Amino acid sequence: MQTQERAWNFPTASSDLSLELGRLLGVSRLVSDVMVSRGIREEGSGRKFLEPDTGDLLDPFLFPSMEQACERVHQAVREQESVVVYGDYDVDGMTASTILFWVLKKLGARVEVFIPDRQSAGYGLNCDAIRQLREGGASLLITVDNGVSATAEIAYAVSLGVSVIVTDHHTLPDKLPEHAILLHPRIPGREYPFPHLCGAGVAYKFGLALLSTSQVEGREDVRERFARNCLDVVAIGTVADMVPLVGENRILVREGLRQLARTEHPGLRALLGLERLVGQRLTVDHIGFKICPKLNSAGRIDDHRVSLNLLMARDVAAAGRLALRLAAINHERIRLVTELMKVALDQAPAWADRALPVVVLPTDKKGLVGLVAQRLKDSFHKPFLVLASNGATATGSGRSVDGFDLVAALETQRDRLVRFGGHAMAVGFTIEVSRVNAFADALAEYSADRLRTRPDAPPLELSAVLGAESLTQQTLQELDRLAPFGQGNPSPLLALCRLPVARAERIGDGKHVRLESPALPRDVKNVGFNLSEEVERALKAASCLDVAFHFELDNWNGRENLQMRLQAVRPSM
Numbered sequence: 001m002q003t004q005e006r007a008w009n010f011p012t013a014s015s016d017l018s019l020e021l022g023r024l025l026g027v028s029r030l031v032s033d034v035m036v037s038r039g040i041r042e043e044g045s046g047r048k049f050l051e052p053d054t055g056d057l058l059d060p061f062l063f064p065s066m067e068q069a070c071e072r073v074h075q076a077v078r079e080q081e082s083v084v085v086y087g088d089y090d091v092d093g094m095t096a097s098t099i100l101f102w103v104l105k106k107l108g109a110r111v112e113v114f115i116p117d118r119q120s121a122g123y124g125l126n127c128d129a130i131r132q133l134r135e136g137g138a139s140l141l142i143t144v145d146n147g148v149s150a151t152a153e154i155a156y157a158v159s160l161g162v163s164v165i166v167t168d169h170h171t172l173p174d175k176l177p178e179h180a181i182l183l184h185p186r187i188p189g190r191e192y193p194f195p196h197l198c199g200a201g202v203a204y205k206f207g208l209a210l211l212s213t214s215q216v217e218g219r220e221d222v223r224e225r226f227a228r229n230c231l232d233v234v235a236i237g238t239v240a241d242m243v244p245l246v247g248e249n250r251i252l253v254r255e256g257l258r259q260l261a262r263t264e265h266p267g268l269r270a271l272l273g274l275e276r277l278v279g280q281r282l283t284v285d286h287i288g289f290k291i292c293p294k295l296n297s298a299g300r301i302d303d304h305r306v307s308l309n310l311l312m313a314r315d316v317a318a319a320g321r322l323a324l325r326l327a328a329i330n331h332e333r334i335r336l337v338t339e340l341m342k343v344a345l346d347q348a349p350a351w352a353d354r355a356l357p358v359v360v361l362p363t364d365k366k367g368l369v370g371l372v373a374q375r376l377k378d379s380f381h382k383p384f385l386v387l388a389s390n391g392a393t394a395t396g397s398g399r400s401v402d403g404f405d406l407v408a409a410l411e412t413q414r415d416r417l418v419r420f421g422g423h424a425m426a427v428g429f430t431i432e433v434s435r436v437n438a439f440a441d442a443l444a445e446y447s448a449d450r451l452r453t454r455p456d457a458p459p460l461e462l463s464a465v466l467g468a469e470s471l472t473q474q475t476l477q478e479l480d481r482l483a484p485f486g487q488g489n490p491s492p493l494l495a496l497c498r499l500p501v502a503r504a505e506r507i508g509d510g511k512h513v514r515l516e517s518p519a520l521p522r523d524v525k526n527v528g529f530n531l532s533e534e535v536e537r538a539l540k541a542a543s544c545l546d547v548a549f550h551f552e553l554d555n556w557n558g559r560e561n562l563q564m565r566l567q568a569v570r571p572s573m
Helices: 016-025 029-037 043-050 066-078 091-107 127-135 151-159 199-212 219-229 231-240 247-261 266-274 284-301 305-312 316-346 366-380 406-411 433-448 473-480 532-541
Strands: 082-086 110-114 138-144 163-167 181-183 358-361 384-389 393-399 417-423 426-432 494-500 503-507 512-516 524-527 544-556 559-571
Touching: 016 029, 016 043, 029 473, 066 091, 066 138, 066 163, 066 181, 066 199, 082 091, 082 127, 091 110, 091 138, 091 199, 091 219, 091 231, 091 284, 091 305, 127 138, 127 151, 138 199, 151 163, 163 199, 181 199, 199 219, 199 231, 199 247, 219 231, 231 247, 231 266, 231 284, 247 284, 266 284, 266 305, 266 316, 284 305, 284 316, 284 366, 305 316, 316 358, 316 366, 358 366, 358 433, 366 384, 366 393, 384 426, 384 433, 393 406, 393 433, 406 417, 406 426, 406 433, 426 433, 473 544, 503 532, 512 524, 512 532, 532 544, 532 559
Parallel strands: 082 110, 082 138, 138 163, 163 181, 358 384, 524 559
Antiparallel strands: 384 393, 393 426, 417 426, 494 544, 503 512, 544 559
C-alpha cells in the first residue's frame, strides 16, 4: 500500500526581525531564521534557549501540595512505615520509580518499588495489588507516572488504611481522586508554571523537594549530588515519553545528555558500552533509538524487572549481564513487531477507509500493540487503535495525529471499556472482545465528523534551503546550538534543490538508498532509510532532485562523518 505524497512548505526569506535577533545573539542567519520560525523573537528568550542552565529550573514548591507530600514522606521515614513506590513498566515509569527509590533510600525510608505485570495486571493501580501490598505491611503508596485517573482504586487503598501520594502527568479526569495528595503539573486553578513535565520530571522535582526539607546529614551536598547525578535518568524518561523539549524539559535533557556521557550508573554505562557510545557526544537520537527501545523491550515481551534492575544496579558485572539480556530481548521484540505489522497490513481492506481504524491482532503480546499503532500512524498519517486479542478480553493501545484527542474519543465509549487512560496522542485501554465490533463502528462514526477519511499527509516544513557548499562542519556547529532536538523542537529540516543525481544505490536490505552526486562534497555522506522506491520513482521523472534532509554527525565504528539523513525527495521542477 503506497503512502501519500507530501507537500513541501518552503521558508520565507529572512525577516528584519531575524536579522536583528541574529545580530544581538551573535548567531548565523540560519540559526536566527529557525528561532524566529519557532516563536523565539526576543533577545532574552533567545539567550535562554541557546544557553539553557539548571539555574533556570523552577522551584519544586511551585507544585500545589508539595509541602504536604514532603511532610507525609518525612513522617513515614520517622515512623519507619513501609513505603511502596507504585510505578509503570514503560521507560518514563521505570526512570521515575528509580529516581524516587534512590531519594527515599537516602532519606532512610523502608521502601520498595512495585510495578504491575503488563501481561496480567495492565497499567496503573489495581485493587488486587493494593490489597496484597497492604497485607505486606505497606502504609504509604507513592504512584509515579500513573494514578491521577484511579479514583476507585485510591478510595479502596484509603479504606484499607493506606495513604496515597499521586505523582503523575497524564490527562486529568473530570473528577480528581479524593483523599490523595496530588503532584501534577496541571491541577486546574493551581497549575505548575511548566505543564509539560513527564513522570520522571515530576519525580525529580519531588526528589529535590524531599531532600531540601530533610534532616539528612550534609543535606545541601546530598541534594546537589542528586540534582546532578540523576539528570541522565531524567533525560531518558523525558525523551522516552516524547514530551515537548522546551522550557524545563529542554534544560533537563540538554544537561542530562552531558551527564549521561559521564554517568556514574553501572546499568547505563553497560548499555552505552553495548552501543559503542562510551566517550561519544550523545544526542537525543542515541537515547530514543538506542537506549529506550532496550529498556522498553523487557516490559513488552518479557519481565520489566530486567530493565528496572539494570537502572538500579550497583554492581558492574551484574549490570553487564542485564544489559546483554536486554539486547537479546530487544532483538526478539523487533522480530515480533515485524510479524505483527504484516498481519495488520493484511487486514488493510477492512480498515483502510476508516478515519480511526481499530485493528485486532491475534496475539498475547500486549506490549507490542503500541509499537504497531505507532508504525501504522506514521505510515498512513491518521490515528490508529490496535488490540491484542487472546481470550475474552483484548488490550489495546492507540497513537494519534495532531489535532485529534484519543482520550476524548475513548471517553465517548466509556461504557464499552473495562478501563482506559493516557493522553491526547497516546492511550491504553481494555475491552471485552464481544464489544470490539460495536466499539470500532461507533468510533468510525465519531471520527468521521472530526477527521477526513483520507487525510492529507502532513507537509514537510522546511527550515532552510542550502547550497551544497554549505554542507560544512561550521554549518553543523551552528545548527547544534539549537539542540537538543525532539518534540516541540524538531531537528531543522533542510533542502537542496536541483541536485544532479548520477546514481541511486540500494543499500542494507534494499529498502534504503544512497545517492551519488557530483555536486555533493566528498566528505559528506548521505543515506535515505526506507526511501529506495521513492528515489527510484523520482529519478524516472527527472535526473535532478529536490532533497529534504537532516544534517548531522554520523559515528560509525569510531569514525565521525558529516551526513545528510534524507527524509524525502521529489523531481526538480
